[in-house]
Amino acid sequence: MRRFHELEVAAIGEETAESRRIALRVPEALADRFRFLPGQHLPVQLTLAGRHAAPAWTALRSPPGREPLEIGVRIQPGGRFSTHVAEKLAVGDVLEVMPPFGRFHREPDPAARHTCIAFAAGSGITPILSILRSTLEQEPATRCLLFYGNRTRQTTMFIEDLYALKNRFPERLQLHFLFSREQQEFGIASGRLDADKVRELMAAFASGLNPDEAYVCGPDTMIDTVRDTLVELGMPRESVRVERYGAPRRRATRAEPAPEVAPGESRITVVMDGHRRHFTMPKGAASIVDGAAPRGSSCRIRARRAFARPAGRGWCPATCAWTPITPWSPGSWSGASCSPASRTR
Numbered sequence: 001m002r003r004f005h006e007l008e009v010a011a012i013g014e015e016t017a018e019s020r021r022i023a024l025r026v027p028e029a030l031a032d033r034f035r036f037l038p039g040q041h042l043p044v045q046l047t048l049a050g051r052h053a054a055p056a057w058t059a060l061r062s063p064p065g066r067e068p069l070e071i072g073v074r075i076q077p078g079g080r081f082s083t084h085v086a087e088k089l090a091v092g093d094v095l096e097v098m099p100p101f102g103r104f105h106r107e108p109d110p111a112a113r114h115t116c117i118a119f120a121a122g123s124g125i126t127p128i129l130s131i132l133r134s135t136l137e138q139e140p141a142t143r144c145l146l147f148y149g150n151r152t153r154q155t156t157m158f159i160e161d162l163y164a165l166k167n168r169f170p171e172r173l174q175l176h177f178l179f180s181r182e183q184q185e186f187g188i189a190s191g192r193l194d195a196d197k198v199r200e201l202m203a204a205f206a207s208g209l210n211p212d213e214a215y216v217c218g219p220d221t222m223i224d225t226v227r228d229t230l231v232e233l234g235m236p237r238e239s240v241r242v243e244r245y246g247a248p249r250r251r252a253t254r255a256e257p258a259p260e261v262a263p264g265e266s267r268i269t270v271v272m273d274g275h276r277r278h279f280t281m282p283k284g285a286a287s288i289v290d291g292a293a294p295r296g297s298s299c300r301i302r303a304r305r306a307f308a309r310p311a312g313r314g315w316c317p318a319t320c321a322w323t324p325i326t327p328w329s330p331g332s333w334s335g336a337s338c339s340p341a342s343r344t345r
Contacts, residue, residue, distance in 0.1 A: 004045060004096040005030055010068045011091060018075045019123065019157050020085055023068040024097065034069060036100035037107060038134035039127040039215070039243070043098045044071070046081055072157055074123040104243035106131045106215070108138035114212040116142060119226045121149040121193055121218030122157070127243060128217050129158050129165075136169045145211075147201050149178040149193045149218070176205060193222050198229040211235065217243040 007030075011023040026034045036042075075082045104127060106116075116135060120128040125148055132144050150156040156177070166173050177189060178197070184190040188204060191197050214235060216226045223244045231237050261267045265280045 002098055002101075004043075004098050005033070006094045007069070007097045009089060009091050009093045009095060012089060015072060015157050016155055018155055020073045020075070020089075021070060022073060022085070022089075022095075023070050024095065025068050030099075033099045034097075037105035038130040039105035040100040040102040041104075041127060041243075042071070042100045044081070045096045046084060047096070048080060048084060072123060072126045074157070102243075104215075104217070104241060106135060106213075106241075108134050110138055110140070112139050113141040114139070114143075115145075115209050116213045116215065117145045117147070117206060117209075117211045118215045119147045119149075119193055119198070119218070119222075120216075121222050122155075124217035124219070124222075124243070125157050125162075126217075128215055129161060131215055132173070133165060136165065136172060143172045143174075143209075145174040145176070145206060145209075147176045147178065147193065147198075147205075149180065149222075151181040152179055153177075153182065174205060176201065193218070193226055195225050195229045198226055199233065202230075202233055212239065214240040215242075216240065220244050 007024040007026060009022060010025040011021075013021040013023075015021045073082055073085050075086045116132075118128045118132065128146065128148075132146060135142055135144060146162070148156070148162070153159070159177075162175055166175050178191060178193065179189065180192045182190075188200055214227075214230055216223055216230075218226075223242045227237070227240045227242055230240050261280055264283055266283050267280050
């Protein structure tokens, strides 16, 4: 019989302003019960004021068997569980967790030579990240493409994990980000994952690849749209695996107005790597670079690295050091360099 077990919170990290990364310490006696296949999820619940908060079906993002067990939680406005996680949960607290399960998963085959595509929206990246990581690590001949939609870069979960994965497997992983509330330099990177966008993305980045498998995770309406469009484009329906969360959402009838700018502040737009980011900052601030840093932008640290960049070297986020840049050419990548050129954005 499946039941909840008490697991201690080992660490809490702020993934974005709207999401948290939580590490759970699994006792040795429960290690076998909490092993999982990449993509499976688990229910988490919490007792608040004598009442059980509604279980949160939180997907796993760690590789199989790795300790501590990590999960990602999106903060939902008004949600009892996620609000507690954001405001009160602390290291040493205990959560009630059920062992992982679910049919949305992928078992790597070291002998396979496949092309896998994935579509994720919002926190739907959580199981997709687990699937991508295990596939790339354990199937040396398989290629993966990810199309990941969010409102803005600042609300994008696990973006640095994805960049690190891209730097480890530059020849076999393509990353493509879309933002619905930030205008992008290239139109293909703007908007939502609707039918027209899926057709556009597949024509631009997957033409002639004949994907063997597709994994799709996101809100209800996005799931049906992406799956039906992939089938329309020729993929067998049974090859498109889906995982949905939340209730169907109604389409917005009008665009949201731009936020008001407080007196004494200016609205700033920064274009970096083809993506636009917006924020406000005091008019008397020393520089835009410094003003962007507290608002979740990586402008500051990357700008400072640019000024200090040694000749012939690129920044490696995995090692936090400058490493020799290796020119990219298909089939000849050594895997030793993590240069910025290795990122497909």
